[in-house]
Amino acid sequence: MIVNEKIKASEVQLTGLKGEDLGIMPTEEALALAKKLKVDLVCISLMSSPPPCKLMSRGTAKQAAAADKRDTGRKDQPVKLKEIRLTAAIEDHDYDTKLRQSEKLLTAGNAVQLVIRLKGKEGPKAKELLERMLKDLAAAGKKDTGIQVSGKQAAVRVNPL
The missing domain is CATH 3.30.110.10 (Translation initiation factor 3 (IF-3), C-terminal domain)
Structure with missing residues (x-):
């Protein structure tokens, strides 16, 4: 998971806190908005250009990643x-x-x-x-x-x- 300053793209497709589309904007501007709102800027996927990013409250992104990891672990278990x-x-x-x-x-x-x-x-x-x-x-x-x-x-x- 790529968060905040670790995002290297020059511009991002930004989604707001409530899921509203904020459009394409420079990464620096998106980071400034995230700091102003006291949230994290989280990159969802690196497969597209510009990469889709989301504004998330601090810690929510970590919890979501941990939940995804747990779910994939459960699905991979063989049938007993x-x-x-x-x-x-x-x-x-x-x-x-x-x-x-x-x-x-x-x-x-x-x-x-x-x-x-x-x-x-x-x-x-x-x-x-x-x-x-x-x-x-x-x-x-x-x-x-x-x-x-x-x-x-x-x-x-x-x-x-």
Whole structure:
């Protein structure tokens, strides 16, 4: 962030304290106006000529920059994968609990891996259960991978919407 005397451009496109456009003026004149009003002259972008600058109360520019930095840090975080384990012979109440748990994780922005441990010939039953779970979770997320039934488990990954 470039503030006050650090602005090297000969003239700037100035915006006032309340967002009003003050037009293009020499940098020295803009600095004098900022000092008169006891505010900072903050350069918003160096990509255009003349650079757009804004009159801001002291400290506001620093707070805005810190908030932007925090927000970009949050957005860059990868989606976390949470695993929910089920069994092929699940009771209705337990199914509802796991469904609520999955919806809660998906609405919080996490991806969910639904895993069913298989015993014997439970493969088709497990696949049916996962399809039912995907249908019930359609409002909160969509499947990322197909239902994979392998040796000892059946799994599917669901990403948040």
